[in-house]
Amino acid sequence: MAQVIEVDDPADARLDDFRDLSTADRRPDRPGGRGLVLAEGVVVVQRLLASRYPVRALLGVRRRVEALAGELADLDAPAYVATAEVMAEVVGFHLNRGVLAAADRAAPPDLAGLTATARTLAVLEGVGDHENLGALFRNAAALGVDGVLLGPGCSDPLYRRSVRVSMGHVLAVPFAPLEPWPDGLQWLRDRGFRVLALTPRADSEPLSAVEPGQRVALLLGSEGPGLTDEAIAAADAAVRIPMARGVDSLNVATAGAVAFHALGREWT
Amino acid sequence: MAQVIEVDDPADARLDDFRDLSTADRRPDRPGGRGLVLAEGVVVVQRLLASRYPVRALLGVRRRVEALAGELADLDAPAYVATAEVMAEVVGFHLNRGVLAAADRAAPPDLAGLTATARTLAVLEGVGDHENLGALFRNAAALGVDGVLLGPGCSDPLYRRSVRVSMGHVLAVPFAPLEPWPDGLQWLRDRGFRVLALTPRADSEPLSAVEPGQRVALLLGSEGPGLTDEAIAAADAAVRIPMARGVDSLNVATAGAVAFHALGREWT
Structure with a gap:
C-alpha cells in the first residue's frame, strides 16, 4: 500500500x-x-x-x-x-x-526474446521528433504491433513529451535498439521476418499488394529525409501508401498507423 | 507581378x-x-x-x-x-x-457541385480541436478524399493553427457545412453515397469488410466522446478499425487516415 x-x-x-x-x-x-x-x-x-x-x-x-x-x-x-x-x-x-x-528506467528487453513471439515489428530510423515518436507508439499499441526497434538517429522514447503524446503506451510496447545498422535487419530476416521499407519511392509496391499472414518488420524513416538508401537496400521489399498527386507524405506516425492496419488486415 | x-x-x-x-x-x-x-x-x-x-x-x-x-x-x-x-x-x-x-475568406463551395463528382467524402461531427482538424485535412489530401463536410461542433478549418498543421492542404481540399444535422446525411445517401460511421463500438463491422468501389461518406467524431448516437443511427452502417486490447482509440486524424486508405484500397 x-x-x-x-x-x-x-x-x-x-x-x-x-x-x-x-x-x-x-x-x-x-x-x-x-x-x-x-x-x-x-x-x-x-x-x-x-x-x-x-x-x-x-x-x-x-x-x-x-x-x-x-x-x-x-x-x-x-x-x-x-x-x-x-x-x-x-x-x-x-x-x-x-x-x-x-x-526508474529499466534495461531494454532482450532482443531475442522480444522477436521470438512477435508477429509485427516497427523498425525506426532517424525518428528524432519526440511527438512523432510518442504518437507512433500510441498507434503501434492500438494496432497490435508487438515491439519497436530503434535504429540510428531515434530520440529517447522515454522522454517526458514522448510518454505524454503516446498516452503512456510507450510504457507498454516493448522497444530496444537494433544494432549494428543496417546489419540488424538481416538478423531479423534470419529470424523469419519479412523486412518491408515504407517509402514513397515510385518503384515500391502498394501496401495492399503485400501478402497477408507474414511476420513483418516494417521500416519507417523520419518525415523529412525518409529512410536512407542503405536501409531500403537492406530490406526485402519497398512498399508505399498510395498518395494523391501533389501531397508529399504523411506524418511518420500516421503512415505507420496506415501500414500497421493494412498489414494486420487478416484480423477482423 | x-x-x-x-x-x-x-x-x-x-x-x-x-x-x-x-x-x-x-x-x-x-x-x-x-x-x-x-x-x-x-x-x-x-x-x-x-x-x-x-x-x-x-x-x-x-x-x-x-x-x-x-x-x-x-x-x-x-x-x-x-x-x-x-x-x-x-x-x-x-x-x-x-x-x-x-x-480573404471565400464562400464555401456549393454542396451539390462538391458532391456531384466526389467518390470519397469525410463528414466530421464535433471535431473542435484545431490541430486534429488540420491533420485530418492533411491526411484527407494525401489519401485522395475529395471533400470534407462539417457537421455541428467542428472548429474553423481556416483558423491559423489548422492551416499550419494541415501544411496548407486545408486550402486545397474543398469543405462546406452539412446542414441540417443529421438529416444532411440522408441527403448524401440520396446522392449515391454509402454513409459509414467510424466508431469503436463492438457491433460495428471491421473496415476490411467494406466492399470496395463504392462512393463513401465516412463519418468521423471527436476523439473523446466520438460520434453521437443520432449520427451513427443516421448512417448506413457502423465500421471500426480493429484495435488491440486495452487501447481505447486513435487520434481522429489518424483514424481517418487508416480508414481513407482502407476504403480507397482499389487504387494501387
Whole structure:
C-alpha cells in the first residue's frame, strides 16, 4: 500500500524527482544523463503503475491521488499530496493533469526474446521528433504491433513529451535498439521476418499488394529525409501508401498507423 | 507581378493584416468575427497562392520572398519585405518560417457541385480541436478524399493553427457545412453515397469488410466522446478499425487516415 504523505513545502527534498520538469528529461545526475520516467495525468500514471518500470513516487493534488486509490493499494512507494500551487512551484509550471509519477528506467528487453513471439515489428530510423515518436507508439499499441526497434538517429522514447503524446503506451510496447545498422535487419530476416521499407519511392509496391499472414518488420524513416538508401537496400521489399498527386507524405506516425492496419488486415 | 516593397517601420499600417498574429484568428472587425486566411512558410504560402482564396499581401524576410519569385510573377498584391526583427514586432513573436501571406475568406463551395463528382467524402461531427482538424485535412489530401463536410461542433478549418498543421492542404481540399444535422446525411445517401460511421463500438463491422468501389461518406467524431448516437443511427452502417486490447482509440486524424486508405484500397 502506497503511503500517502501530505507535503506543503515546495522545497521538500522528497519532491526532487518532480522538480523543474521542463528540464528534467535530461539529468546529468541520472545514469546516462537521461531523466527518470515521468508520467502525467491519471491515465498515464495508471499505465506507468502497470508497467515494468520501478515506480519511485507519485505527486498529485488530493483529488487525483484519490482517483488512483485502486492502483495504489499494491504500490510500495510514497504518494505525496500537495496543493496545485505547491505542485506548480515544484514542477515549474501549472500542471493541468494534477498528478505525476516518477519511475526508474529499466534495461531494454532482450532482443531475442522480444522477436521470438512477435508477429509485427516497427523498425525506426532517424525518428528524432519526440511527438512523432510518442504518437507512433500510441498507434503501434492500438494496432497490435508487438515491439519497436530503434535504429540510428531515434530520440529517447522515454522522454517526458514522448510518454505524454503516446498516452503512456510507450510504457507498454516493448522497444530496444537494433544494432549494428543496417546489419540488424538481416538478423531479423534470419529470424523469419519479412523486412518491408515504407517509402514513397515510385518503384515500391502498394501496401495492399503485400501478402497477408507474414511476420513483418516494417521500416519507417523520419518525415523529412525518409529512410536512407542503405536501409531500403537492406530490406526485402519497398512498399508505399498510395498518395494523391501533389501531397508529399504523411506524418511518420500516421503512415505507420496506415501500414500497421493494412498489414494486420487478416484480423477482423 | 507582385510589387515588392521594403518596409522598416513595424507600425506601418500596410502591415496590419499581419499584426498580433496570436490573436489574429478571431478578429471582430472581419466578417463573422473570423480572421483572414493566414499562411506561414514557403510551402504553405505556395499552397495559398495556388488556392481559390484572394491573396491580399505577403510579408517576409528577403530570402523567403525571393524563394517565392516564381509564384509572385502572377500575383496582383504587394509583397512586403522586412527584417526578421521588424517582422517579429509586427506579428508579436519570432516567426521561424520567415514568410506570411494573408488572404480573404471565400464562400464555401456549393454542396451539390462538391458532391456531384466526389467518390470519397469525410463528414466530421464535433471535431473542435484545431490541430486534429488540420491533420485530418492533411491526411484527407494525401489519401485522395475529395471533400470534407462539417457537421455541428467542428472548429474553423481556416483558423491559423489548422492551416499550419494541415501544411496548407486545408486550402486545397474543398469543405462546406452539412446542414441540417443529421438529416444532411440522408441527403448524401440520396446522392449515391454509402454513409459509414467510424466508431469503436463492438457491433460495428471491421473496415476490411467494406466492399470496395463504392462512393463513401465516412463519418468521423471527436476523439473523446466520438460520434453521437443520432449520427451513427443516421448512417448506413457502423465500421471500426480493429484495435488491440486495452487501447481505447486513435487520434481522429489518424483514424481517418487508416480508414481513407482502407476504403480507397482499389487504387494501387
